Amino acid sequence: MPEMTYRDALNLALKEEMRRDPSVVTWGEDVALYEGSFKVTRGLLAEFGEERVKDTPISENTIIGVAIGAAMGGLRPVAELMTVNFALLAMDQLINHMGKIRYMFGGQINLPMVVRAPGGGGSQLAAQHSQSLETYFMHAPGFYLALPATPADAKGLLKSAIRDNNPVIFLEHELLYNSKGEVPDDPEFLVPLGSAEVKRPGKDVTIVAYSRMTVLALQAAAVLEKEGISCEVVDLRSLKPLDTPTFVDSVKRTGRAVVVEECWQTAGLGGHIASLIYEQCFDLLLAPVQRVSGLDVPMPYSRKLEKLCIPQVEDIVKAVKETLTAKY
């Protein structure tokens, strides 16, 4: 299997799907001529031309709305939001329209479209450019939500998202673009939406994570292994549909759970996952579920403060140990 970066894996997914299906088109700010702010769309304009790969004005709500219209009209648009922070300017088309049209119109129309958006913190981009908005999208119904942690999942999930007949919000992590991993080159390699994966088996504690938090969870598990603590790491990969059985089965085996989320903790997805664990594993839990989350503050610029706001490997290690000592 060839090794490639997360960025190149996404790029390959786009190319393969555009080669396979002429109804796949893509647009966003600076995606064509500039080849994307993070270069995920490199080479697309050259290969597929300007009818299929288009630069847009800085008009996020309309970037999404036009994709909705195009999907209604028989295309499979992949709209890129330059970063997920700008999704907040497109919430009307995303939530009021994309997520509601199929249901509201009695299932008479499908919106086969993908909204790609890089996000996350850790690069000192300050409060308006460092957000982790996954909970916002998990909360609202009517579209799927996928967020890969590895290059292979990046490729396989994006391909599935493009082929799916539901709208999919696809969140990429800015700090993962350069990460490397083995990626199947089979153009039919797909990772199904809504399937979590046990990225590392273990027996003492289950760590449930997603996107970059999975990478940190694996690092924490490696640290803990040296201390004789065996962690199972479940990478959610999709938040909607949520693959509850995979993490619930794991917690039933280990009896302990740590949920890691990069987003703000209050009313966040970690609380939702913890509540599912309590509902379905109550009798088997050996300790309270721990949450490791982003701090509930607007992200500060200063790197010294920023580090405090984003979950670190040490925070996960600490939470795992907490579940091993805490008792009901």
Added chain:
Amino acid sequence: MDSKLRAELPDHDLLKLYEQMVLCREFEEACAEQYTKGHITGFLHLYSGQEAVAVGATAGLHKDDYILSAYREHPQAIVRGADPKRVMAELFGKATGLCKGKGGSMHLFAPELNFMGGYAIVGGQFPIAVGLAFAAKYRQEGRLVACFFGDGAVNQGTFHEALNWARVWELPVLFVCENNFYGIGTEVHRSSALADIHKRTCGYDIPSERVDGMDVIAVHETVKRGAEWVREQSRPYLIEAMTYRFRGHSMSDPAKYRSPAELEIWKARDPLPNFARRLVEEGIATAEGLKEMQATAQVEVQEAVKFAEESPWPEDSEVFNDIYV
């Protein structure tokens, strides 16, 4: 000798304009260096090439007029009077920064100078400018709001909503578009159906004009006249300043979307040497005098860097401060 410049402004003010432009240039170039050294992190959007706009425009406003801008805003804050030391410290993420290191390059703020912020969401500043103008009018303060923005920002809904709103409520907003021809890598005619941005106000019954944004005197004169009109009429006005950024969009942009020839054409129009030449030709300054001004600015900027380097990092407890009153 007959001086066109002297007809505009007294010598002292003319020299001040030059001094400010030089300070801005030196500051921005020092930022680039500090970014390369890893002292400044995150996004860094430099203003080099556009100095005549911030300097000329600010000189055409009253001190109590509000200013808002986007993320390419260090010079706007400095020209308004922000201490370069505290601006540099902010860029270093230090506790002594304008915003205690919490905002960084894109989010400068100095309310005591009526500098009401740098905003990094393209178009985010438009409605806020309208609200400030409403407050100023309601409180009969006689001041206006100067709202700076780029050519790329005019395709946000907020631009159109704010123009319309400011006209309907008859509010004193001076919209100043810094048209540097690009929004990141997208040239203005590729994203705007009507690339003459000043003409886009006709849908809102707002008068507007275009000015050479590489000419500090022209910008000053146009903004001064525009501001007076806004103040008298209590109505919005828009100025489109044609300018150019010499560097990429941000430090991570190699700017491959534009030709070296194009860059050269604009560098020949660099507002600093061109204004310097006029000052010397018209006998307002000597070449040596201007060199000395540059040396002084360099010292001031180096002091700012030193201050930033030596300043303390914010305390960890700062992370929870300032969220609520």
